[in-house]
Amino acid sequence: MSISQLARTIKESPTLALNEAARILRERGEPIIHLGIGEPKNKVPITAILSSAAKLKNGDIKYAPSDGLPSLKKAVIRYTEENYGRLVAPENVIISSGDKQALYNLLFAITDPQDEIILLAPYWVSYPEMVRMVYGIPVIVTPEDGSFIPRFEEIERAISSYTKAIIVNSPNNPSGAIYPPDLIGQLVELCESRGIYLIMDDIYHKLVFDGHHAPSAYQFTTRDVEESHIVLVNGVSKLYGMTGFRIGWAVGPRRLVEVMTAIQAQTTSCPAVVSQAAAEGALTGVQSFVEDLRLTIQNNRDVMISELQSFSGVRVEKPLGTFYCLPDFRAYSSNSVELATFLLNKALVVTVPGAPFGMEGYLRLSYSGSVKEITEGIDRMKWALDPNSPNEIYIGDRKMVRDWL
Numbered sequence: 001m002s003i004s005q006l007a008r009t010i011k012e013s014p015t016l017a018l019n020e021a022a023r024i025l026r027e028r029g030e031p032i033i034h035l036g037i038g039e040p041k042n043k044v045p046i047t048a049i050l051s052s053a054a055k056l057k058n059g060d061i062k063y064a065p066s067d068g069l070p071s072l073k074k075a076v077i078r079y080t081e082e083n084y085g086r087l088v089a090p091e092n093v094i095i096s097s098g099d100k101q102a103l104y105n106l107l108f109a110i111t112d113p114q115d116e117i118i119l120l121a122p123y124w125v126s127y128p129e130m131v132r133m134v135y136g137i138p139v140i141v142t143p144e145d146g147s148f149i150p151r152f153e154e155i156e157r158a159i160s161s162y163t164k165a166i167i168v169n170s171p172n173n174p175s176g177a178i179y180p181p182d183l184i185g186q187l188v189e190l191c192e193s194r195g196i197y198l199i200m201d202d203i204y205h206k207l208v209f210d211g212h213h214a215p216s217a218y219q220f221t222t223r224d225v226e227e228s229h230i231v232l233v234n235g236v237s238k239l240y241g242m243t244g245f246r247i248g249w250a251v252g253p254r255r256l257v258e259v260m261t262a263i264q265a266q267t268t269s270c271p272a273v274v275s276q277a278a279a280e281g282a283l284t285g286v287q288s289f290v291e292d293l294r295l296t297i298q299n300n301r302d303v304m305i306s307e308l309q310s311f312s313g314v315r316v317e318k319p320l321g322t323f324y325c326l327p328d329f330r331a332y333s334s335n336s337v338e339l340a341t342f343l344l345n346k347a348l349v350v351t352v353p354g355a356p357f358g359m360e361g362y363l364r365l366s367y368s369g370s371v372k373e374i375t376e377g378i379d380r381m382k383w384a385l386d387p388n389s390p391n392e393i394y395i396g397d398r399k400m401v402r403d404w405l
């Protein structure tokens with residue numbers, strides 16, 4: 001079969017590969033615990049359901065403008081004003097089928113072959129693949145001090161005449177770290193002075209804990225959105241638990257949004273209108289939903305961290321946002337793919353290997369599920385790995401004896 005050279009190099013999502021293995025085991029009746037998945041369990045906001053149901057009920061579901069329904073764009077403009085203190089025009093906003101598509105359109109719009117896009121390790125797994133898909137080169141900056149946030153000088157050193165953009169995701173998937181205000185300020189200044197785009201993937205920006213806030217890049221510039229090199233991407237997937245609706249957006253200079261719109265028009269025409277109605281319902285409905293979710297996730301984070309702190313050999317940094325943490329499992333294995341496969345087969349726990357996030361020897365664990373899943377999942381992992389833990393455990397109604405340590 002003939003497959004293009006580029007397509008052959010695009011890697012499968014590591015999360016999806018393990019999900020598939022877990023799904024097969026679950027279908028066989030195995031009591032799988034999923035600590036890999038990155039989506040909240042709550043039902044979506046009622047305002048989102050009612051708004052999409054009303055759209056369905058009127059039966060008028062046709063193509064919509066390629067850059068999104070005007071009413072949803074208006075809701076995004078209000079969201080941007082309330083959360084970023086910036087009043088933008090409808091021409092500065094494009095609605096896409098998820099933050100992911102907005103980001104892909106954006107990379108497509110700005111990248112010439114061989115252009116470089118700077119990614120900060122640990123980084124979201126899709127970034128390098130998306131950059132490659134537009135014939136760009138991902139340039140990874142890994143913190144030399146072993147932390148989860150590169151220093152400004154390290155990022156500055158990675159810039160070349162081919163650099164088109166730096167992608168920042170804070171709070172960060174997979175580490176849960178929030179980038180400090182000073183660093184965001186320095187990056188804004190750097191990008192504006194060098195004419196480089198600063199892409200802020202803000203998909204988790206309100207899922208922050210203990211009174212911390214993820215600084216907005218706009219607060220560090222006096223430039224108008226038109227002159228600024230900041231581009232925001234965001235969406236309803238994580239904050240409203242609406243991953244299945246596939247609605248995200250980008251905010252940026254109008255010429256850029258125009259080009260992104262042309263790309264979107266030629267590939268998907270427009271995001272699904274029923275989903276856009278749902279997103280509008282979520283953004284214009286009662287916002288206590290997001291705060292309730294944040295509090296639940298913060299509590300889950302506390303449970304996860306206390307479980308991991310009593311896991312011998314494992315080192316973990318307390319995440320300040322998202323629903324992920326990135327513990328260091330190098331005491332048990334330096335190969336995170338092998339370790340995740342071992343944990344799935346022996347303990348029936350799904351984890352995500354750190355390697356595709358640029359953090360070999362680490363595992364990404366999600367605490368977006370229930371407290372029971374977190375405690376039971378970590379107990380099973382301890383049983384599978386830690387020789388000091390009891391060598392018998394119940395997995396479902398089966399008593400399991402560890403015979404490999």
Ligand SMILES: Cc1ncc(COP(=O)(O)O)c(C=O)c1O
Pocket residue numbers: 038097098099100101124169173201203234235236237243246247248
């Ligand atoms: C950093 C980051 N950006 C974007 C996305 C995808 O967002 P969406 O569902 O809106 O495409 C994810 C999902 O895991 C993510 O972690």
